Amino acid sequence: MFTHCSIVRPITILLTLLLASCGGAPADNPNISGGGNGGVATERNITVSVTGTSGTVVLSIGELNLTFSGDGSQTVSGVSSAEEVIARIVSVPEGESCFFTPSAQTEITVNRTADLECGGPSLSGYIKDFVSDSAIPAATIRVTHAAGELANITSGSDGSYSLENVTIGDRMVLSVRADGYAPYSAIVTITAQRPIFEQSIFLSRIDxxxxxxxxxxxxxxxxxxxxxxxxxxxxxxxxxxxxxxxxxxxxxxxxxxxxxxxxxxxxxxxxxxxxxxxxxxxxxxxxxxxxxxxxxxxxxxxxxxxxxxxxxxxxxxxxxxxxxxxxxxxxxxxxxxxxxxxxxxxxxxxxxxxxxxxxxxxxxxxxxxxYPSGATVSGCLIDLQGNFVAGAQIITQGQDYIGLTYGTSDANGNFLIPAKPESDILVYGLMNTRSQTAEATTTEGVLVLNECILLDISTTVITLTWGINPVDLDSQLFGPESEGAARFHVFFNNKIVTVNGITMFLDVDDVTSFGPEVTTLQAFPLPGTYEFFVKLYAGTGTIANSPARVEVNAQGNSFVFSPRGGTVSECWHVFDIVVDNDLQGVVIPKNNWVSDSGCDNGLR
CATH class of the missing domain: 2.60.220 (Chondroitinase Ac; Chain A, domain 3)
Incomplete structure (x- = not known):
């Protein structure tokens, strides 16, 4: 259930000002800073990158045209922080499809970065171990579609695979086999809005x-x-x-x-x-x-x-x-x-x-x-600048049952997806990263989500799952200090925190086994070190033998963590994210057992 205010196009003011007007920081909460980290800048730089092209690409950034002779990046300096800037595709090589990511649009509102991805229809990804996140080399991937077998390929030493001869609108089944693992099949459909499809596949070890x-x-x-x-x-x-x-x-x-x-x-x-x-x-x-x-x-x-x-x-x-x-x-x-x-x-x-x-x-x-028939969920996807996100995979996941349904956002970011009637569900999107997660309860008809779901390459999403015991594990996120305020702490008793106009949410808080608990950072509001812990809050057993699993989608990169051995405590320090002055983060694995004070106050 969302509690931040809706962002709809067209955007005519800065996102930070828009979010501040949605509520900002309550003055009586010491964990929330509504001020700056040195004040509000009057100018900004915009970095534009192009990948996957085989020729010349021309883009317009506001009134300025940028020419790329192949892949590369350029920076536009001294742009007023109060100016709304539109990035557009002027021309691309013949036969290439190019879209800004992750919105899959040809025209977007841009703040500090604009990333253009080019190429023909293709499918690529990695085959990985579900628990350890390690690469699985030499896995066989049989690709079939309505006309029969399309390809039979093998994952590389890093677990990677790729397929170029794919067709827009073609529904493909990727059946994966690897020694020591259960067979698995993934379903992929290449769309005009998402011709360059990335699909990593996680395999379960045989029992x-x-x-x-x-x-x-x-x-x-x-x-x-x-x-x-x-x-x-x-x-x-x-x-x-x-x-x-x-x-x-x-x-x-x-x-x-x-x-x-x-x-x-x-x-x-x-x-x-x-x-x-x-x-x-x-x-x-x-x-x-x-x-x-x-x-x-x-x-x-x-x-x-x-x-x-x-x-x-x-x-x-x-x-x-x-x-x-x-x-x-x-x-x-x-x-x-x-x-x-x-x-x-x-x-x-x-x-x-x-x-x-x-x-x-x-x-x-x-x-x-x-499922009984008739129930659907309607909604939309946007990025941080309010651009609608097209071609993203949309998923509904049961909370009071075990099941999934899949759909795709259209050219305007809208989606309509079937679901189980009269049930508690989660709704989220995937497109090279994971979106914020919405909680909803379906009816026997169409459920319209009140607000668009945020999916942005700058966003970090942390998903915690576990087994039947302990009954309650808690996500604990600590941020760096800001001027005049203590470190912020996102957890079950402080689910929404806004710092410098950027909001962080505990989207989903589960207290009845299994999870998920989902923590979302719209972007990194401050440079410094962010710490993430898992705390055993209630129930029998341990975090390690539950078993707990943490999946992180951080600024377009994904990581999976499972507890290591050793002397187990009730507080698992999973990872840190070190964020530089350009607000770009690097995930630093920790995977340590620490005292309870780590989960209560952080380690810094």
Whole structure:
């Protein structure tokens, strides 16, 4: 739920003045500075950069034309701080698409920087470990679209991949495999507003590899329960031959309670619509010769999916248990979920599972229920200067259920995206960085967000997630001192802080396990050192074994942090951001366990 005032075009005054007029700094709050860091400058420099071009680009900055012969940057000095400046594209090389980022517009209002990105339609990114953020080299990426296979590529030593022969409007499925990881598929559509698409993909490590003889009944066990049972001689290779040697099952539990993106695809059903998951699991079956295995003809297997932690409250601990559910199989070719089967709730040991009989094997299964139809969310995206952001990916994420829906902002920054009716959701955008996060409650019709969501390359977004225990972890952000005021502190008891006209928010504060907690800095208001901590506020267990995870999108760069070992405390110093006098930040990993005073007062 947003509490800052709306910013709509056209902007006729400086953003800092606009934000100050939205409320500014309460005089009785010592953590908030409404003053300056040396006063208000009367002039500013504007730095303009161009990347990705193969020829000559001409831009206008106000009344001045700048010519770029290839990639580079130029600075316009001595611009009045009171002057509104418009940056426009005058000309670009034939055949190239060029847009200002992240707004994907050809004309923008500019403050201190204007970044132009050029090139033809392309797709690139990195394959990374979900927990450690480390690069995964030699991952295979199979790209399919409606006409069949488009490409089959391999990630480089730094985890990077790229694809040039893509088409505007083409829906592509990127199916990724890597040794030691569960299979995953991402969905990408290149749009005219976003022809240069960056998509990093995070993979989950397999939980267990279990070996069995193919001539015996094969019961594959995870966490003390049988999750897949195959009859003796029930598996064959793609050619129909018996397996060579023993069978290995790589099993991964995909509990989307804290991170719903751990499931492949976009939660789309092959029959249309979307679904919420109540639990998911991945199987990869191979023989000793590394041949992929499937069920033999006329053979049935039993699949049992453990119930996700977040789903237990509604489907098991609620007034009425959901005894009969639906099992969906993920289709890597279409990127959708289908082949639905009846699934029944069972209790084995200390675990609730949904159990189904299947006649063919998929690599990924999920149990769940389709959304009722009719609910949508309408809104818009803007950057710090009030420019509408086109071509951004828009996501709704359930807070009282596990599920996602995806959409794209149009040329005017507007979006209309389906959602689960009568539910609590988060809404945010992605486009080379992450936007501020809006909290909302859907209806059975169209929910119109009251304000545009901020997405800007200068913005820093910090997302904390964790498991079922401890029940409450808290985000703690400390900023540098400013003249005449103490360090500011953004946390659950001080959710909105404004310094030098720049506002920082604790967008989302979660107190009932899993998260997310989301902290957003519109920009860095002061030079100096910013510190971020995670505090164990309530519940059993530790931050480390929860496990906690912090994802940072800072001025267009992304980082992931997970707690290290050692002597665990109730305060985790995750990282610092050191900001220079040009208000550009560098993330400095810390990953240290410190005393409680660190989370209460910072370390500086």
């Amino acid at each position: 267990r590899a279990k070996t069995a003889s193919p001539s015996d009944v094969m019961d594959f066990v995870l966490n003390g329960v049988t999750v897949l049972s195959v009859p003796a001689n029930g598996l064959v290779t793609a050619s129909g031959a018996a397996p060579t040697g023993d069978v290995t099952a790589e099993i991964t539990l995909l509990d989307g309670s804290s991170e719903p993106r751990s499931l492949p695809g976009h939660y789309e059903l092959s029959a249309g619509g979307h679904f919420e998951t109540h639990g998911a699991i991945s199987f990869v079956l191979k023989d000793s010769a590394d041949n992929a295995l499937s069920l033999a003809p006329s053979v049935n297997a039993v699949v049992s999916v453990p119930v996700a932690q977040r789903a237990k409250e509604s489907i098991i601990n609620g007034e009425t248990q959901l005894i009969i559910n639906t099992l969906y199989a993920f289709d890597e070719t279409t990127g959708t979920w289908g082949d639905s089967q009846i699934s029944r709730l069972v209790f084995e040991g200390v675990t609730y599972l949904y159990r189904s009989t299947v006649s063919s094997l998929s690599n990924v299964y999920s149990v769940g229920q389709p």
